[in-house]
Amino acid sequence: MLTTSLPGSRNIYAMPTIKDVAKAARCSTATVSRTLASPEKVTEATRERVSRAIAEVGYAPNVAARNLRRAESKTIVALLPDISNPFFSEIINGMEEVAHQAGYQVLIGDCEHDPARAEAYFRLLPTNQADGVLLLTAEVPVSLVQQASAQTNFPLVMACEFFADIDLPTITIDNYQAARHAIDYLVSLGHRRIVTLSGPAANPICIERVRGYHDTLAAHGLSDAIHVAEGDFGFRSGYLQGLTLLAPSNTRPTAIFCHSDEMAIGVLKAARQLDIPVPEKLSVIGFDNIGFSEYCEPELTTISQPRTQIGQQAMRLLISLIKNEPAVRHQTLSTQLIVRQSTGKIQS
Amino acid sequence: MLTTSLPGSRNIYAMPTIKDVAKAARCSTATVSRTLASPEKVTEATRERVSRAIAEVGYAPNVAARNLRRAESKTIVALLPDISNPFFSEIINGMEEVAHQAGYQVLIGDCEHDPARAEAYFRLLPTNQADGVLLLTAEVPVSLVQQASAQTNFPLVMACEFFADIDLPTITIDNYQAARHAIDYLVSLGHRRIVTLSGPAANPICIERVRGYHDTLAAHGLSDAIHVAEGDFGFRSGYLQGLTLLAPSNTRPTAIFCHSDEMAIGVLKAARQLDIPVPEKLSVIGFDNIGFSEYCEPELTTISQPRTQIGQQAMRLLISLIKNEPAVRHQTLSTQLIVRQSTGKIQS
């Protein structure tokens, strides 16, 4: 073992480098490098000698050096609005699966709904710490995204969410149709007073879902009953809005379409507290089909998104962009209405 | 803008480097570097000239180059057993807060209960891609941990979990006392047939909790009633074990102490299905106080861990180790029994 002379290093012993391997294999560092990067360019004899030498000295390539030389980081930043939202875990699994297979790492950037955080993560690209950004939130400074999307060397893909006025490569679901499907179902059960509990009103996916809600009611001649309340996707906002929406009144809704399962579960709690039986007197539909939706009382009717697939496809698309390969810039994946016990026929 | 000559680079335009700044500021690259790293070593005039030049050319330091030179990565790997467990989100927040403040990034390594994954993440250290590992799972190859802990240049901290026979720097709670507390409480409510629904039996924290359960029952002369079932911390295993444990019989338990909230919520579903009213005929205690525990029916009595604090302290400890600063190698943080509606006096 060599002692390192690099001041400031916390290691007392230096790791073996490619030079040590070259010496042990009695070849040049170029050959060692080639053996690792493109073994087919090297004779089998050399390959074996180098492999043995690598094992012998305990060599592991210094990735910082490789990254510097290759001007890449093999790292993808995935920006989430909030890591505590269980909706994202399967998407993350999907992304990581594809990324790892392609030799990329995924750095998860939890923005905690703070655009400043997002900005800090964007800066990883110009500093060579990331090769691309996978946006799973629209809560980022729009100017930043516009800038990035205008650059040719800023690979950026959006999944789940989108911007109404920036044409980013996107993997998404059809939020409009999903909402229509949910509302059609409620109407078919006999509901006439259907409220939407939306996520943040400015959020494009919520706007799409509200539009689907609008149009479906209109199609059924129920435009007078349109009522949209706003939450933040979380349990608590669902509970609080539930208490308000379900307060005793002649026009109490008989059904609530929620833009997230967490909000729907909050509404269920409010209904319980107000002694409103679900689904007898109130139907509730959620969105996302998180694991918890099967364990709440009653089990939640909800719209399922192909989360693993969203993660996989978004990552595939991003990697294609990074490699300058041709790719389909937009994909819309399908959703499914999962009927459980929180919805039922209207009982007047 | 210069065109880059680096083959294989996907950028058409090279980013400005420290040389460009030096030229614009009419000084050496050393001075630019110093202005950035230790401004106090540079006159104010120079500092200003350099700052202007940086803004002018749009310079951002290439972190891969810095990392190579400094032999550090400013990255921490945090290994989780399973990112979909909501227990970890606040811990992650706590870790990231401290890490970011100290200039470190956190790479979250989701091991998906697969030791091979953990091994891949461990390899980030010798390849200079990470400066330390924060272990939040014991599901890693023990030999790897032993090796790592024997090395002086492998900063490693464990949080939440621990190994019975490896003395790692650790931030943890007192699982034994937490269990005693829960069981004492159930006994005080009149329960005599108390079952523990444990996590994986080999898991040291579960062993500690089971020990607390044992000792408390013994202290109350209830050793005959000891019964431990095993789950995997998830909803489904709680539900399935609940169906088994609660099947009609004279010795059906009147209380179940679960090693996770998810399992407790699964048990609640099983009880509902079997028409066993909670808490009238069955008390259930969870562990962790995840957000969902307030929204299930009935609201869950559970043991709360200071999750944010665990994340913060673990990261502080790890960074101290990386910097070779003195640090307290073991900390035990306190827990709290949160009584809600899933527990009550025994009604025979």
Added chain:
DNA sequence: CTGAAAGCGCTTACAG
């Protein structure tokens, strides 16, 4: 306080 120079550990175009 500042600059010239060496060097971190790789990779790759070029020549043989």
Added chain:
DNA sequence: CTGAAAGCGCTTACAG
């Protein structure tokens, strides 16, 4: 197929 050499973009001990 292989090697010598240049260079990726920084940082820092050394000298002035």
